[in-house]
Each structure stands twice: as structure tokens, then as C-alpha cells.
Amino acid sequence: MDYIVLDMEWNQPWPGSPSARKVLPVQIRGEIIQIGAVRVTEDQQVADEFQVLILPKYYRRLNRRVSKLTGIKESQLKENGVPMEEAMAAFREWCGEDVVFLTWGFDDITILRENLRLYGLEENWVSRWFNAQMIFNAQTDGSTAQKSLKSAMEIFGIEATRPAHDALGDAYHTALICAKLDLQKGTAEYGDALKSHVNGFHGAELPGCLDRKVFYDYADKRAALTAMSGKENKCPTCGRQMLGSRWFAQPGRRYMDLAACPDHGKFLIRVRLSEQADGTVRVSRLTYEATSEAAQTYARRAEKADPEDPRPSSRRRRIRKPE
Numbered sequence: 019m020d021y022i023v024l025d026m027e028w029n030q031p032w033p034g035s036p037s038a039r040k041v042l043p044v045q046i047r048g049e050i051i052q053i054g055a056v057r058v059t060e061d062q063q064v065a066d067e068f069q070v071l072i073l074p075k076y077y078r079r080l081n082r083r084v085s086k087l088t089g090i091k092e093s094q095l096k097e098n099g100v101p102m103e104e105a106m107a108a109f110r111e112w113c114g115e116d117v118v119f120l121t122w123g124f125d126d127i128t129i130l131r132e133n134l135r136l137y138g139l140e141e142n143w144v145s146r147w148f149n150a151q152m153i154f155n156a157q158t159d160g161s162t163a164q165k166s167l168k169s170a171m172e173i174f175g176i177e178a179t180r181p182a183h184d185a186l187g188d189a190y191h192t193a194l195i196c197a198k199l200d201l202q203k204g205t206a207e208y209g210d211a212l213k214s215h216v217n218g219f220h221g222a223e224l225p226g227c228l229d230r231k232v233f234y235d236y237a238d239k240r241a242a243l244t245a246m247s248g249k250e251n252k253c254p255t256c257g258r259q260m261l262g263s264r265w266f267a268q269p270g271r272r273y274m275d276l277a278a279c280p281d282h283g284k285f286l287i288r289v290r291l292s293e294q295a296d297g298t299v300r301v302s303r304l305t306y307e308a309t310s311e312a313a314q315t316y317a318r319r320a321e322k323a324d325p326e327d328p329r330p331s332s333r334r335r336r337i338r339k340p341e
């Protein structure tokens with residue numbers, strides 16, 4: 019089995035143009051104009067490469083933003099682009115039978131499948147695929163965000179030797195990252211990584227985290243936070259309802275609160291809200307020890323925000339902690 023690291027560039031109609039109003043038999047987010055791919059063998063050696071330019075059939079005018087980003091010119095596509103059917107046949111032949119696809123992000127395979135469907139081509143051969151970002155997050159210290167290819171390269175100390183936003187260049191750099199991951203483990207544990215991603219955890223809790231849980235279907239932010247500081251605010255040790263203090267907002271629809279159990283002391287609650295498909299709110303909650311770094315962040319924030327004390331926090335601290 020080989021891993022095929024895939025990257026593509028696609029064209030989109032200019033908003034408001036006649037192409038944008040075209041109704042296609044299959045809805046596509048973009049029409050593929052370039053495919054770049056690099057093979058990584060089962061023992062994780064970066065091997066051969068593939069690239070092809072594709073002559074677009076549905077969105078023939080090249081969007082100038084796409085052109086600027088990718089460096090591809092419309093004249094180039096007309097001269098060197100091959101029809102989609104031909105490009106796909108060549109790509110599939112190059113891939114071989116027993117392959118697993120790796121991409122940086124969730125978009126590429128979705129768009130590839132849409133394009134295959136639009137052209138009436140078989141799409142089952144691309145059904146085994148993984149977003150390498152998720153594997154990367156699971157196997158590094160894992161911040162909460164989907165990392166750009168550039169920042170992932172920096173983390174692994176990989177220097178850019180190929181052009182960015184060129185399908186083969188991006189595929190090559192992604193392949194170098196993939197070669198440093200444990201792909202066998204990463205693909206085997208992909209389900210967990212994906213679940214973490216969907217639930218907003220990204221496998222990225224800080225030290226001192228005692229519990230993680232997801233809650234669904236709150237009408238809005240207020241209802242969600244009320245439940246989190248009310249009936250769902252249970253002590254991780256005894257399960258009794260704790261008393262919350264005050265929510266502080268953090269970037270990315272995150273909030274934190276310090277809760278207390280009369281018997282087991284204080285715990286820091288961090289939640290992240292996200293909208294579900296029907297507009298209701300999902301909550302991903304992490305519970306931390308009061309001695310954790312996360313709880314110290316809360317303490318600093320609470321001190322800064324104390325509404326009853328208008329003095330600057332540096333001065334207040336000096337006054338409150340006399341030598």
C-alpha cells in the first residue's frame with residue numbers, strides 16, 4: 019500500500035459573472051485546474067511525483083484571484099491543460115490500486131469527488147482518505163486550530179524548497195510532514211482525532227485537565243452557559259452541583275469559569291461553544307484542577323476585571339500583598 023499526498027488548485031467563477039449563475043448537473047465548489055501528488059511509501063519514504071494541468075470545461079474564465087494566488091495563467095491552461103477525463107485516467111494509473119490519500123485540510127477530496135461526479139467519472143477509488151492536519155494535531159503538542167501548511171512546516175523544522183500554492187509544491191511539502199508522522203498509528207486513530215476535532219477539543223487540553231465532555235442542543239449561548247454554571251456544573255470528584263463564579267470570554271467563542279464544590283474545592287471550567295447544523299449550540303467542556311496553569315490564567319483575568327476596584331491591577335496587587 020502507498021500513501022498518495024494530494025493537493026489541488028481549483029477555479030471558481032467570478033461572483034456575479036455569467037459562469038456564477040450557471041446551473042450545473044452536480045454542484046461543485048470549484049473546478050479543478052491543477053493536481054499535484056507525491057507518493058509516500060508504506061515505510062514512509064517520499065517517492066515519485068505527479069502533476070497535471072486541467073483545462074476547465076465549466077468555468078472557463080480563470081478567476082483573477084485564483085490566478086494571482088496560484089500563478090497559473092488562463093493561456094497556460096489553454097496551451098497545456100488536458101481534459102478532465104484524460105487527467106483523471108493518468109492520475110489514477112499513476113496512483114495504482116492499493117492507495118490511501120492524504121490531504122492538508124478537508125476540502126481537496128470533497129472537491130475531487132464533486133468534480134468526478136460532475137464529469138460522470140467513477141469516484142470510489144478516492145474513498146480512502148485522511149486529513150493529515152488531524153493526524154498532525156493528534157501527534158504534536160496540538161494547539162486548537164487547524165494549522166496552515168506553513169506553520170506545520172515550521173514546527174517540524176522543514177524548509178520550503180518548492181513554491182507555495184502550487185499543487186505539486188504544496189503536496190511535496192505536505193509529504194515531508196507526513197513522512198515525519200506515524201501514519202499507521204495516525205490513520206488507525208483517525209476516528210478519535212476526528213471526533214475531537216468535531217467536538218472542538220482538537221486533542222489539545224492543557225496539563226491539569228481532569229475531564230472532557232460534550233453537551234448538545236442548547237437554544238443559544240445564554241442557555242448553554244446557564245446550564246454549564248448550573249445543573250451541568252458537577253464536581254468531578256463527587257458529582258454534586260458546584261457553584262460557579264463568573265464567566266470570562268476568551269477568543270474563539272470560549273469561556274472560562276471557576277467553580278467550587280464545598281467538599282472538594284475549586285475547579286476551572288473551560289467551555290467552547292459551536293453552532294450545530296440546525297442553529298442550536300454545542301458545548302465542549304474541559305474541567306481542570308485549581309492548581310493548573312489554566313486556573314491561574316483565570317485568576318489573573320479575574321483580578322484584572324474586578325469591577326469593584328478601579329485601580330490598575332499592578333497597584334492593587336501591591337496593596338493587597340503587603341510585604
Ligand SMILES: [Zn+2]
Pocket residue numbers: 253254255256257258279280281282283
Ligand atoms: Zn465534590
